Amino acid sequence: MSDERRPLADLAASLVQDVPDFPEPGVVFKDITPLLADGAALKAVVEDMASRAPGPIDLVVGMEARGFILGAPVAVALGAGFIPVRKAGKLPRETLAGAYELEYGSAVLEVHPDTIRDGSRVLVVDDVLATGGTAAATVALLEKAGGVVVGLSFLMELTFLGGRDRLPGRPLDVLLSY
Numbered sequence: 001m002s003d004e005r006r007p008l009a010d011l012a013a014s015l016v017q018d019v020p021d022f023p024e025p026g027v028v029f030k031d032i033t034p035l036l037a038d039g040a041a042l043k044a045v046v047e048d049m050a051s052r053a054p055g056p057i058d059l060v061v062g063m064e065a066r067g068f069i070l071g072a073p074v075a076v077a078l079g080a081g082f083i084p085v086r087k088a089g090k091l092p093r094e095t096l097a098g099a100y101e102l103e104y105g106s107a108v109l110e111v112h113p114d115t116i117r118d119g120s121r122v123l124v125v126d127d128v129l130a131t132g133g134t135a136a137a138t139v140a141l142l143e144k145a146g147g148v149v150v151g152l153s154f155l156m157e158l159t160f161l162g163g164r165d166r167l168p169g170r171p172l173d174v175l176l177s178y
């Protein structure tokens with residue numbers, strides 16, 4: 001990590017709380033709500049994510065639900081559109097769907113493919129990269145819909161869960177590593 005990014009990383013880390021055994025025994029849940037509640041920290045994190053985008057971005061994609069919280073303001077900061085990738089059954093029109101596994105369960109993600117113009121440069125934003133199941137399923141959906149995923153940006157990575165290995169060759173940006 002660059003020296004200039006260190007103060008932001010320290011601030012963000014101080015505002016993430018560990019919650020043991022949530023949502024199930026053995027999982028240490030990284031709770032970002034204290035960070036979200038701190039206006040200066042939230043602004044700094046969003047601006048940092050936007051500033052590290054790899055080149056021009058047409059669309060920012062956020063995954064339900066925490067990916068919406070960070071993704072939408074990053075999209076606004078970049079002047080890009082925002083695409084919600086939602087859990088099954090929430091989007092009202094024709095969807096593309098993909099199943100995936102995560103640290104504490106499995107689910108299905110969906111997107112409205114007609115909101116992604118062919119060849120759009122897409123940045124994926126989420127709070128946590130854990131097993132990488134959510135991110136890998138999202139990349140697959142976006143590429144099927146015609147987008148070009150040029151990067152993924154996460155507030156934090158749980159390195160011991162190996163999510164990076166499910167995103168080989170993808171440009172990843174992470175502020176905090178655990």
Ligand SMILES: O=P(O)(O)OC[C@H]1O[C@H](OP(=O)(O)OP(=O)(O)O)[C@H](O)[C@@H]1O
Binds near residue numbers: 104126
């Ligand atoms: O790398 P993975 O193992 O896939 O885990 C990461 C995902 O898990 C969390 O979302 P969650 O599905 O818990 O939903 P939420 O944002 O609605 O809480 C987090 O916000 C990521 O999207």
Ligand SMILES: Nc1ncnc2[nH]cnc12
Binds near residue numbers: 031128
């Ligand atoms: N340990 C964890 N804490 C918060 N979000 C997560 N998503 C997947 N694993 C997580």
